[in-house]
Amino acid sequence: MKITNICCIGAGYVGGPTMAVIAKKNPNIKVTIVDINAERIAAWNDEDVSNLPIYEPGLAEIVEETRGKNLFFTTEIDKTIKESEMIFISVNTPTKTYGKGKGMAADLKYVELCARNIAEVATTDKIVVEKSTLPVRTAQAIKSILHNTGKDVKFSILSNPEFLAEGTAVQDLLNPDRVLIGGESEEAIESLANVYASWVPQDRILRTNVWSSELSKLTANAFLAQRISSINAISELCEHTEADVNEVAKAIGMDSRIGPKFLNASIGFGGSCFQKDILNLVYIARSYNLQAVADYWEQVIILNDHQKRRFSDNLISTLYNTVSGKKIAMLGWAFKKDTNDTRESAAIYVADHLLSEQANIAVYDPKVNGEKVQADLNYLNTRSEAENKELVKSYNDPYEVTKDAHAVAIMTEWDEFKTYDWQKIYDQMKKPAFIFDGRNILDPIEMKNIGFEYSSIGK
Ligand code: UDX
Numbered sequence: 478m479k480i481t482n483i484c485c486i487g488a489g490y491v492g493g494p495t496m497a498v499i500a501k502k503n504p505n506i507k508v509t510i511v512d513i514n515a516e517r518i519a520a521w522n523d524e525d526v527s528n529l530p531i532y533e534p535g536l537a538e539i540v541e542e543t544r545g546k547n548l549f550f551t552t553e554i555d556k557t558i559k560e561s562e563m564i565f566i567s568v569n570t571p572t573k574t575y576g577k578g579k580g581m582a583a584d585l586k587y588v589e590l591c592a593r594n595i596a597e598v599a600t601t602d603k604i605v606v607e608k609s610t611l612p613v614r615t616a617q618a619i620k621s622i623l624h625n626t627g628k629d630v631k632f633s634i635l636s637n638p639e640f641l642a643e644g645t646a647v648q649d650l651l652n653p654d655r656v657l658i659g660g661e662s663e664e665a666i667e668s669l670a671n672v673y674a675s676w677v678p679q680d681r682i683l684r685t686n687v688w689s690s691e692l693s694k695l696t697a698n699a700f701l702a703q704r705i706s707s708i709n710a711i712s713e714l715c716e717h718t719e720a721d722v723n724e725v726a727k728a729i730g731m732d733s734r735i736g737p738k739f740l741n742a743s744i745g746f747g748g749s750c751f752q753k754d755i756l757n758l759v760y761i762a763r764s765y766n767l768q769a770v771a772d773y774w775e776q777v778i779i780l781n782d783h784q785k786r787r788f789s790d791n792l793i794s795t796l797y798n799t800v801s802g803k804k805i806a807m808l809g810w811a812f813k814k815d816t817n818d819t820r821e822s823a824a825i826y827v828a829d830h831l832l833s834e835q836a837n838i839a840v841y842d843p844k845v846n847g848e849k850v851q852a853d854l855n856y857l858n859t860r861s862e863a864e865n866k867e868l869v870k871s872y873n874d875p876y877e878v879t880k881d882a883h884a885v886a887i888m889t890e891w892d893e894f895k896t897y898d899w900q901k902i903y904d905q906m907k908k909p910a911f912i913f914d915g916r917n918i919l920d921p922i923e924m925k926n927i928g929f930e931y932s933s934i935g936k
């Protein structure tokens with residue numbers, strides 16, 4: 478099928494950057510991103526590209542170059558579906574918060590709504606591409622919804638998982654390690670492969686069956702998360718011995734079988750994918766009664782929760798076993814640098830724990846505003862919104878946030894944190910002045926020379 482019109486349902490962290498790059502690399506294809514959230518669409522259409530709803534280095538430039546030419550953002554979902562030969566489903570698939578599979582299984586209601594929407598309005602044959610991270614065999618469910626519409630329209634379903642990481646999304650899309658396409662119809666697979674072939678070498682475009690493709694996405698994320706939990710487990714052992722986790726990571730990373738990436742010990746991984754995907758994997762394994770498999774992967778999450786808890790426990794015990802009424806300055810709220818995304822960020826859980834110990838939390842993040850911080854804490858439902866508002870303040874300036882603080886906790890590895898005048902910060906903090914470097918980004922010797930009581934992960 479010749480593709481001239483692509484529709485993407487869901488203008489989020491996956492749909493937005495992915496479609497922007499597809500549009501840039503395929504000037505002859507009209508790419509339209511639709512969303513039910515009118516505010517989000519308006520932000521994507523904002524003339525000033527610094528107001529786009531998501532922040533990704535390099536994205537604003539691509540949107541500026543393609544928007545209005547062959548990249549469009551609209552809430553006209555039905556019309557766009559009708560006009561397109563290929564439809565990507567890029568809606569959110571959060572972990573269920575109710576009913577069967579609560580806290581474990583992916584909530585597929587948004588995906589199902591999309592499938593029903595497509596089934597209802599389509600009048601010509603369509604290739605439907607799953608882009609959202611989904612449990613294995615979701616394509617089967619989509620297929621069954623689409624094929625029972627009673628209309629004479631042919632649907633081909635493909636799985637095309639996204640491997641981009643936030644903060645480097647544009648680079649990951651422009652130069653992917655691989656593109657994975659799972660499907661039954663060879664013709665449909667080749668139609669999608671041709672879209673990518675505009676810039677991705679053929680040998681990096683893998684074709685598999687649908688289920689291998691779906692499972693590969695969950696497995697890739699599970700392996701990556703497992704590496705972080707592995708190095709974080711070693712970091713705790715380092716803190717009880719004389720070993721230094723950075724030295725251990727370097728030493729093992731030079732083994733070409735292990736490799737150097739993804740070995741940074743931290744306060745624990747966050748983001749919308751890792752925990753959700755592992756929970757999915759565990760849920761699927763349990764549903765097939767594969768207890769040992771489920772328990773094995775669940776341990777990656779248990780260790781991650783332990784790491785976040787350990788960080789806040791250590792902070793409290795170092796501050797003489799009480800943080801009540803003390804100002805704790807948090808540098809960073811996003812789940813990693815170079816993104817404004819805060820989903821599952823370790824900062825949320827550490828703050829929540831410290832708040833339960835009656836701390837006053839002061840937050841500064843270069844890309845996350847105070848409203849988001851409040852919303853993240855309110856979502857946990859640990860205390861009233863009024864209490865969160867009273868105990869948590871956000872600042873726009875790193876020197877204001879740290880002024881009169883008893884401790885600074887580094888939650889995100891933003892580059893700018895390394896360039897601050899730490900002497901100035903020290904001078905205006907309460908003494909002794911503590912730093913808890915949850916990302917190991919500052920120089921321990923320099924900090925100690927200034928006078929800080931400095932602690933980091935795994936040393
Ligand atoms: C991840 C996968 O990398 C990507 O392929 C998939 O498509 C989506 O999920 P993302 O969650 O955006 O991407 O970011 P990633 O760079 O993987 O980081 C996830 C979390 O792990 C962050 O909180 C990060 O700070 C943490 N991390 C990463 C570490 O703690 N240590 C590391 O060495 C690497």
Ligand code: ADP
Binds near residue numbers: 512514517
């Ligand atoms: P991701 O990180 O997977 O991209 P986001 O939450 O950032 O997730 O984006 C998903 C987007 O999908 C949201 O903007 C949401 O409004 C949109 N969405 C969810 N359901 C539908 C639907 N049925 N039709 C159109 N858009 C939808």
